[in-house]
Amino acid sequence: MIGFCKHCQPGWIRLCTPHNLIFWVVIWLSACRHRAEMATVTLRWNGNRATGLSIPKNLLPPVAAGSPAHLPEIRLVGTGNQTAVLGQYRTAGEEVLFEPLVPFTRGLRYQVWVLGKRLDEIEIPALTPGDAPALLAVFPSQDSLPENLLKIYLRFSRPMREGQAQKYVGLLNNENDTVPGVFLDLQPELWNTDRTVLTLWLDPGRIKRDLQPNRLLGSPLQNGTRYRLVVSAAWPDEQGACLPKSYAKSFVTVPRDSLSPDPGQWRINQPQPGTGQPLEVDLGETLDYSLLRETLSILDEGGKIVSGEWQVMSEEKKCQFKPQAVWVPGTYELRIESRLEDLSGNNLNRPFERDVARKNVPATAIDFFERPFRLGTTGHVHPLP
Amino acid sequence: MKKLPLLLSIGIAGLLSLAASHRSTNQPEGFLTGTPEIKSINALAFGPDGILFIGDSKSAAVFAIDTKDAALVEKPTEVDIKNFDQQVAALLGTTVQNITIQDIAVNPRSKKVYCAVQHSDGTPVLLKIEGNKIEAVALKDIRYSTLTLNNVPSEEAKDKRGQSVRVAAISDIGYADGKVMVSGLSNQEFSATFRSIPFPFTNQQDQASLEIYHAAHGKYETQAPIKTFTTAEINGKKYLVASYTCTPLVLFPLDELKPGTHVKGRTVAEMGSGNSPLDIVTMKKGNESFLFMANSNRPVFKVKYQSIAAYQGALTSPVEENSATAGVDFVSLPVTNVIQLDKLDDTRMILLQRRTNGNLDLWTSNDRFL
Known part of the structure; x- marks a missing residue:
């Protein structure tokens, strides 16, 4: 560089300075323009669902001041037709947002078109084996x-x-x-x-x-x-x-089961008062998993539901209730909604099929059955009559 | 002088109350403008003046939306759309395996076809079809009214995430004589729920559901969930014509459908096994009316209401009529794999049919089936 400068006349260097400036300004402007062109269509996500496309306004054809932007069309690639995907458009700052009626599909490609010209193409990432x-x-x-x-x-x-x-x-x-x-x-x-x-x-x-x-x-x-x-x-x-x-x-x-479940035959264990030991109900037979999760509750002496969590276990032959607080001695009630069914659709009120010739079926159905029990100070369950 | 402001205020109050009452005559009771929170669309039915009832199982609710599509069209353009599912999928920017067509309903005023579609992720979409044009129905900022079905489980009946395990899936919706009828299936117990709710909806609806039983051959009685239904007049009396999940066709006099009662349907036909009825419509040609039933595993059935009326007259005991001959005669039409069916007018139906070439077409029948 020093050698090169030695060969240069001072006047020639002065002449080059404005040209250099122009050169660098042109390069800078070009880089800016290039940066503007780099702005692309991007996906908007809601969790793991692609629920929108963000399209920079400067990608869209210019419109007169005050006029609305030319709205792009989104098309699914590979369908052989030019159907525009249904959705809603809204403008947010320098972007036009497109939200399809249903999320974009993983693994499919979509194109953005405006005034008959393709602007961009975007692929929705496919799912991974972990999904x-x-x-x-x-x-x-x-x-x-x-x-x-x-x-x-x-x-x-x-x-x-x-x-x-x-x-x-x-x-x-x-x-x-x-x-x-x-x-x-x-x-x-x-x-x-x-x-x-x-x-x-x-x-x-x-x-x-x-x-x-x-x-x-x-x-x-x-x-x-x-x-x-x-x-x-x-x-x-x-x-x-x-x-x-x-x-x-x-x-x-x-063989077929044509009998209603009988809560009177269920066995209830003996949680210790003063502890949070679970209450176990042995059903004696397998009952409906989904109904078991919803039809049982424990009520205290005041008729208030005891807070806790029910668990269905032992091939749906047992249920366990873990109270949130420790057991207090007193009288409780296991309440069972009568819609509880066994595996054959027999519920507490009636068998799946009622033989109309038989007269021993109760005329009125009740909403729930009750099994009262007492937790004594000794910690034993005392079934009540 | 002091009386003047008083008179003025009385006058203004009077004018305001007049304006308010005028507005209320234009807006059906219970309607408001906004965006209904529709989580799923399982069943569609039209009521009066372009009101569309949407059965939303996930919300356990019925929405009544004002489509503002109530202009009477006498001679509608016939719908004939080949590969309907592919066209809908393309409009939704996806492929056919990602969509399910849930229900179609024809607006009896405009004769436009409304179609509920569900995306694989559960997002519901409502579309409107006129001729061969399919467009989305906006569900934002519309006039609507909601009725929450009172079978929502208690707090204790929810799982750790606060969601109920129990769902009362709405299997069908209908409207007749100022009442919205809703049939439901439970994902837990084998039971029947059927509601008949006066419209417009109010906050104090008696929603006690009917207990519907199925009596077979005088021997057994079982609960009988209704899958689909229509209403019809037989011998001058109005009936609910329903089909159970086990396919028999049953009749209930509409005036006997009282809440909280134990009702036995009068079975008039058994229509085969391994089959689930999909849609029932009542059609008319001249003085004769017919029932058409689309099925999951059978062709479309046609039954003359005259036969049903005659059958009723011939039998006295509801439990004895189910003989091995399986009741009223019905004809299997040469139309198979019809998955949706609704009435365009008295003589024409809109059918969504899986053709033998595999295409799913939406088309309009003429009166040759009647």
Whole structure:
């Protein structure tokens, strides 16, 4: 550099200075412009759902001052048509926000068009294996079930896609043959609010004795038969991620259950007063998992519900109540809503099928049954008459 | 002089009260303007003057929304949309496996078809179809009224996240004679809930549900959840015509549907097993009326109301009528895999059908089926 400067005339250097300045200003302006061009369409997320697109206004064709911006169209790539995705537009600062009616789909690509010109293309990242749902449990959980079993519950770790059960759940018999028409094709399917628990009904038309379907085809399940409930790994969750593997539950059928559960026969254990020991209720038979979680409560002497947590255990043959506070000696009441059912739809008020010829059925149904008990100072449960 | 301000204020108060009463005559009772919190759309039915009833199982509520689509159209453009599901999916920016068509309902005034769609993540969408044009129905800043069904579980019946495990899924909604009828299925107990609620909604609704029983052959009696229903006049009397989840077709006189009662439907037909009824409509040609029923695993059934009327006259005991002949004769139409059905006018129906080539088409039937 020093050598180069030695060869330069001072006047020539003075002449170069404005040119240098112009050069650097041009470079800076160009960089700024380039930076402006770098602004691209970006995704807006709500949790793990892509719920919007942010489009910088400077990407859109200029409009006269005060005029509204030309709104872009969002199109799904690969559908072969030029349908604009339905959604809402709003302007926020230097951006136009597009919110589709439903979130963008993972793994799909979308294009942004304005005035017949493609502005940009964006891909919604696909799901990772860690996003896969899991089948956590199948109820009833025991492996011998009555031939007039009415319901099966599937509990998943994540919200699942509805309306798919007929495709992904099947029942195989001893010979590994699929048993057709076992589950009722019910639309809409019976999911809980967050779509993690599905209730499947075995065809009630075939369970109800003497109906045409029952006469022609018999019960969905036959006594003394081994079955395998199979849930396919292809079942997608709400985002499209599938179960990591298929699932099978084997069971054998035992004779039909036509009797209502009898809370009078239940056994209640002896938690110590002054402790937070759980109260255990031995039901003597497997009852409906979902109903057990909601139909039991403990009331104190004043008729107030004792705070605590119920747990269903031992293949739905036992329930455990953990009080929030320690037990106080006194009289309590185990209250059971009469809608509690066993595995065959028999509830506390009536069996699933009432034989109209029999007259020993109570004429009026009651809302709940009560099992009073006393926790004495000795810590023993004293059943009351 | 002191009387002047008093008179003025009385006059102003009078004018204000007149204005208020004038406004209330234009707005049905209980309606307000805003954005209803609709969490799911399971069933649709139209009421009077373009009012659309939306059955929302997740909210355990019925929303009545004013579609402002009440202009009478006598001769509507016929709907014929091939690959309806693909077109809807493209409009929603996704693929067909990510959407479920929940229900369709034809506005009896404008004859436009309203369609409820659910995205795989549970987001509900309401669409409107006129001719071959599909557009979204805005659910923001609209006039609406809500009725919360009083089966919401108690606090104790909620899980650790405060959500109820129990859902009373709304299986169908209908409107007749100033009443909204709602049938529900429980995801827990095998029971039937059916409500008949006067409209416009008020805060003091008697919502006690009916207990609906199914008597089979005089031997057994079971609870019977209603899957779908319609109303019809048979021999000059109004009936609820319902189908249970186990497919029989049953009749209830509308005037006997009193809250809190134990009602037995009169079974008039059994229509096969492994099948769930999807939609029932009543059609008319000349003096004859017909019942059409779409099914999950059967073709569309057609029953003459005349046959039902005759059947009723021939039998006296409700429990004896279910013989091996399975009741009233019905005809299976050469139309299979119809998953949605509604009435466009007396002689034409809107059908959403899975064709033999696999396409799901929305089309309008002519009167050849009648």
